[in-house]
Amino acid sequence: xxxxxxxxxxxxxxxxxxxxxxxxxxxxxxxxxxxxxxxxxxxxxxxxxxxxxxxxxxxxxxxxxxxxxxxxxxxxxxxxxxxxxxxxxxxxxxxxxxxxxxxxxxxxxxxxxxxxxxxxxxxxxxxxxxxxxxxxxxxxxxxxxxxxxxxxxxxxxxxxxxxxxxxxxxxxxxxxxxxxxxxxxxxxxxxxxxxxxxxxxxxxxxxxxxxxxxxxxxxxxxxxxxxxxxxxxxxxxxxxxxxxxxxxxxxxxxxxxxxxxxx
Amino acid sequence: xxxxxxxxxxxxxxxxxxxxxxxxxxxxxxxxxxxxxxxxxxxxxxxxxxxxxxxxxxxxxxxxxxxxxxxxxxxxxxxxxxxxxxxxxxxxxxxxxxxxxxxxxxxxxxxxxxxxxxxxxxxxxxxxxxxxxxxxxxxxxxxxxxxxxxxxxxxxxxxxxxxxxxxxxxxxxxxxxxxxxxxxxxxxxxxxxxxxxxxxxxxxxxxxxxxxxxxxxxxxxxxxxxxxxxxxxxxxxxxxxxxxxxxxxxxxxxxxxxxxxxxxxxxxxxxxxxxxxxxxxxx
Numbered sequence: 001x002x003x004x005x006x007x008x009x010x011x012x013x014x015x016x017x018x019x020x021x022x023x024x025x026x027x028x029x030x031x032x033x034x035x036x037x038x039x040x041x042x043x044x045x046x047x048x049x050x051x052x053x054x055x056x057x058x059x060x061x062x063x064x065x066x067x068x069x070x071x072x073x074x075x076x077x078x079x080x081x082x083x084x085x086x087x088x089x090x091x092x093x094x095x096x097x098x099x100x101x102x103x104x105x106x107x108x109x110x111x112x113x114x115x116x117x118x119x120x121x122x123x124x125x126x127x128x129x130x131x132x133x134x135x136x137x138x139x140x141x142x143x144x145x146x147x148x149x150x151x152x153x154x155x156x157x158x159x160x161x162x163x164x165x166x167x168x169x170x171x172x173x174x175x176x177x178x179x180x181x182x183x184x185x186x187x188x189x190x191x192x193x194x195x196x197x198x199x200x201x202x203x204x205x206x207x208x209x210x211x212x213x214x215x216x217x218x219x220x221x222x223x224x225x226x227x228x229x230x231x232x233x234x235x236x237x238x239x240x241x242x243x244x245x246x247x248x249x250x251x252x253x254x255x256x257x258x259x260x261x262x263x
Numbered sequence: 264x265x266x267x268x269x270x271x272x273x274x275x276x277x278x279x280x281x282x283x284x285x286x287x288x289x290x291x292x293x294x295x296x297x298x299x300x301x302x303x304x305x306x307x308x309x310x311x312x313x314x315x316x317x318x319x320x321x322x323x324x325x326x327x328x329x330x331x332x333x334x335x336x337x338x339x340x341x342x343x344x345x346x347x348x349x350x351x352x353x354x355x356x357x358x359x360x361x362x363x364x365x366x367x368x369x370x371x372x373x374x375x376x377x378x379x380x381x382x383x384x385x386x387x388x389x390x391x392x393x394x395x396x397x398x399x400x401x402x403x404x405x406x407x408x409x410x411x412x413x414x415x416x417x418x419x420x421x422x423x424x425x426x427x428x429x430x431x432x433x434x435x436x437x438x439x440x441x442x443x444x445x446x447x448x449x450x451x452x453x454x455x456x457x458x459x460x461x462x463x464x465x466x467x468x469x470x471x472x473x474x475x476x477x478x479x480x481x482x483x484x485x486x487x488x489x490x491x492x493x494x495x496x497x498x499x500x501x502x503x504x505x506x507x508x509x510x511x512x513x514x515x516x517x518x519x520x521x522x523x524x525x526x527x528x529x530x531x532x533x534x535x536x537x538x539x540x541x542x543x544x545x546x
Contacts, residue, residue: 007402008402011402142361142363142402163360169404170404173404215354218314218319219357222358223345223370224375226374226376229361229370230373231369232366232372232383233363234365234386
């Protein structure tokens with residue numbers, strides 16, 4: 001139930017009281033800096049966002065690191081395609097290589113330029129992930145939606161996002177129940193059994209999702225569904241001079257750093 | 264003559280692709296200002312009937328009357344009906360829409376295009392009345408079933424409906440939560456809302472309701488005071504609804520006790536206790 005845990009954390013974090021617009025703005029500015037700047041700047045963003053998430057918002061370090069490991073596994077999966085190159089051994093042009101292997105008539109090698117590229121990409125990914133983690137852990141989804149509504153995003157988009165968000169947890173709950181039911185009835189025996197049960201679960205999930213959809217549309221009609229899904233929150237946010245000062249000063253420092261290291 | 268708040272006249276309905284009609288000429292009136300219970304076994308058409316109550320389903324034959332006027336199935340009229348008739352589903356998951364508790368309660372109010380301040384004020388009042396103020400910003404999927412039921416009820420009651428329809432509201436609730444729910448329903452009733460609860464629990468229906476309707480296989484079998492229903496023991500037994508525990512207990516008492524303590528069957532354990540105590544003192 002990783003999804004549920006993430007969601008609970010975002011509702012209980014210590015920066016919940018800050019206006020969501022401010023947090024999203026900070027993350028947005030930093031993402032732009034991370035995508036346009038150099039490695040030193042990206043490293044600084046990683047560290048600074050880490051402080052916001054783990055120290056200010058009090059998200060456990062274990063979970064913050066887990067988020068990075070999970071997301072970076074996708075980066076690692078893409079590495080062979082970025083690093084490895086191959087050419088016929090007799091026709092290979094001379095480039096600086098970090099490592100090379102001869103496979104039959106071919107030469108498989110890692111060019112030095114590819115390592116540089118991966119280095120650049122790695123820090124850019126890290127910095128972007130750090131900004132994303134900040135939004136994920138400190139702004140509850142319902143508040144992101146409210147900001148999107150304030151930004152005058154079409155109602156159909158925010159309505160769909162809201163229903164999808166509700167359904168994620170409804171479907172997670174159903175699949176968890178089905179999974180437990182299968183195990184309780186002696187399912188999941190061996191690899192083949194596991195595959196068969198998983199496919200059964202997927203099929204059932206679809207059928208039940210359709211039924212839920214039908215029931216929910218009746219439920220919405222019973223509550224007087226008009227043209228769009230509108231809701232209001234009671235939660236009030238308060239501004240914090242200390243955090244505002246730190247974010248503005250930090251951003252200015254980062255821009256200076258970028259300029260100083262030759263941006 | 265009793266004035267019917269909502270009246271169903273000769274309703275027929277079959278679900279498209281279903282195995283035959285669910286409602287087969289059902290006629291039923293809901294008396295204004297009473298606590299009513301609709302008894303029937305699972306699958307007898309109670310939920311389908313409720314969906315007719317505020318016009319979500321249009322009958323294939325027959326009529327639904329609100330204070331004697333037939334329901335209009337035009338969009339604006341239906342919108343108004345959903346405000347007059349509040350419907351609480353058996354599975355609260357089917358009517359909770361928004362992300363957090365307070366947002367969900369605000370949903371019905373936002374549909375009425377009220378000003379934001381009024382909405383916030385009403386949401387706060389309802390949260391307070393249902394004892395959910397601390398839960399205001401909790402996401403819905405963090406709530407327990409009992410809390411979800413309360414939230415579904417709060418989301419409907421914030422619109423102050425004239426009639427409240429509840430589909431099996433006590434299913435899966437423990438004794439404590441059931442008691443709480445019945446107390447909340449009593450408070451709602453005292454504030455002037457007519458309540459109709461569908462259930463198959465004879466004990467709850469008999470203890471709580473002032474008016475009983477019994478339906479079976481899409482037809483109305485009985486409507487009247489609870490005591491009248493108990494007098495027709497064979498009917499209840501032939502429908503496999505059984506007698507309430509308290510009535511069975513009463514039957515098991517020595518006949519002279521019953522005669523001396525008054526023939527009327529007590530509705531609740533409390534009433535039985537007091538009457539027996541009075542009887543014992545008299546002897």
